[in-house]
Amino acid sequence: MDWPVSQRSQQADDELHRLAEPLLGRAAAYAHSLLGNREDAEDAIQEALLKAHRGLARYDRSRGFKAWWFAIVRNCCRDIQRSRARRPPSIAVDAADLPAGDQSAWEESERRDMLRSAIGQLSAEHREIIQLRYFGDCSYQEIATALGIPVGTVMSRLHAARRALVAISEREPR
Amino acid sequence: MTRIDPSELSALLDGELTPARAAEVRQAIADDPALRREYEELARLDDDLKAHAREAVFQPRVEIPQRLRGPRPHVAWIAPLLVIMSLALRLLPLPIETGVEVAVVVILVPYVLRRLLLASEQERRALANEIAASPR
Numbered sequence: 001m002d003w004p005v006s007q008r009s010q011q012a013d014d015e016l017h018r019l020a021e022p023l024l025g026r027a028a029a030y031a032h033s034l035l036g037n038r039e040d041a042e043d044a045i046q047e048a049l050l051k052a053h054r055g056l057a058r059y060d061r062s063r064g065f066k067a068w069w070f071a072i073v074r075n076c077c078r079d080i081q082r083s084r085a086r087r088p089p090s091i092a093v094d095a096a097d098l099p100a101g102d103q104s105a106w107e108e109s110e111r112r113d114m115l116r117s118a119i120g121q122l123s124a125e126h127r128e129i130i131q132l133r134y135f136g137d138c139s140y141q142e143i144a145t146a147l148g149i150p151v152g153t154v155m156s157r158l159h160a161a162r163r164a165l166v167a168i169s170e171r172e173p174r
Numbered sequence: 175m176t177r178i179d180p181s182e183l184s185a186l187l188d189g190e191l192t193p194a195r196a197a198e199v200r201q202a203i204a205d206d207p208a209l210r211r212e213y214e215e216l217a218r219l220d221d222d223l224k225a226h227a228r229e230a231v232f233q234p235r236v237e238i239p240q241r242l243r244g245p246r247p248h249v250a251w252i253a254p255l256l257v258i259m260s261l262a263l264r265l266l267p268l269p270i271e272t273g274v275e276v277a278v279v280v281i282l283v284p285y286v287l288r289r290l291l292l293a294s295e296q297e298r299r300a301l302a303n304e305i306a307a308s309p310r
Contacts, residue, residue: 159181
């Protein structure tokens with residue numbers, strides 16, 4: 001006997017797959033930039049997926065999935081930071097991520113280290129907006145929604161963060 | 175000369191200005207060497223950050239949650255089913271004594287089977303994800 005069933009939960013599964021899957025790589029990069037290692041980043045993304053799955057019916061579709069999704073990822077990263085009582089690191093990197101070998105790879109690695117170090121020296125507010133813009137690849141509107149701030153504030157804060165990064169890079173010995 | 179808010183240089187880089195305003199800001203950059211230097215500095219930083227962020231992207235080893243419970247029988251079917259089972263119990267020489275036992279067997283067996291099938295499907299997907307991610 002075939003039971004008549006509600007299609008709603010199946011549709012929710014399909015919708016989460018369709019919406020979240022293309023964003024997983026960026027979300028992982030963003031979580032990694034906040035937490036400093038892949039394992040924690042994957043834990044955060046897994047937790048975010050579970051929360052998104054449970055809350056999918058409640059999300060405001062008019063504001064777009066990406067902003068909602070990154071807000072969840074951000075909260076999950078914060079939970080992990082709190083639970084592990086760690087200070088948010090600078091943009092750390094796993095040893096396996098570093099290129100090995102020729103001179104240009106070495107220079108590239110050094111350039112990335114400097115950038116990572118510069119981001120780590122930003123204020124929490126500036127670092128957060130740089131991470132969402134670049135690692136999360138979020139638009140101003142998406143950042144505004146994820147952080148709960150006006151778009152104009154995103155624009156000015158992002159510019160200030162960039163100016164701060166330039167200033168730090170100029171201070172750092174090359 | 176058009177007045178430019180410094181943050182509009184960033185917004186231009188990010189493609190966040192309207193086409194009309196973007197044209198004005200571009201013109202102002204072309205007319206003002208100091209503004210041009212600042213814009214070029216920001217553009218270099220933007221390139222570096224984008225490259226850095228692209229390199230940081232990786233496919234996390236995670237499972238997109240699936241429905242953990244199988245489809246439930248619609249509530250409206252349960253009452254008539256129980257009535258039918260009670261009648262069947264009276265008419266048929268079944269080796270069980272109450273309608274409740276019949277109901278338990280008829281409802282629980284398909285439910286448990288379905289859960290087992292869903293669980294094995296989840297394990298299969300998790301394994302497939304793990305295999306796909308392992309050569310990193």
